[in-house]
Amino acid sequence: MKIHEYQAKQILAKYGVPVPRGSVAFSVDEATQVADDLASEICVVKAQIHAGGRxxxxxxxxxxGKA
Incomplete structure (x- = not known):
């Protein structure tokens, strides 16, 4: 089974496993909103692809911060 990292986090959270705060975004506007919602000075943005070596x-x- 191949799933993206964000999908794995959703499954783990569903069963009570602690996962880091975050959300998936499909556009720049959504990513900006997620960053605002997290209210953190540092965010990690990860491409969600089915491959190693990201x-x-x-x-x-x-x-x-915002660029």
Whole structure:
């Protein structure tokens, strides 16, 4: 079974397993809203793809405030 990270987090949370705060966004506007809702100075933005090596391929970015 191949599922995205956000889907795995939803399943784990459903059964009471603690997961980091966050949400999935499908657009820049949605990502901005999620960042605002989290009210954190630092956010991690991750591409949701069925492949390994997201970090090496540039699919994981740390955001420090709005750019």
């Amino acid at each position: 970090g090496k391929g540039g699919g994981v970015k740390v955001s420090k």
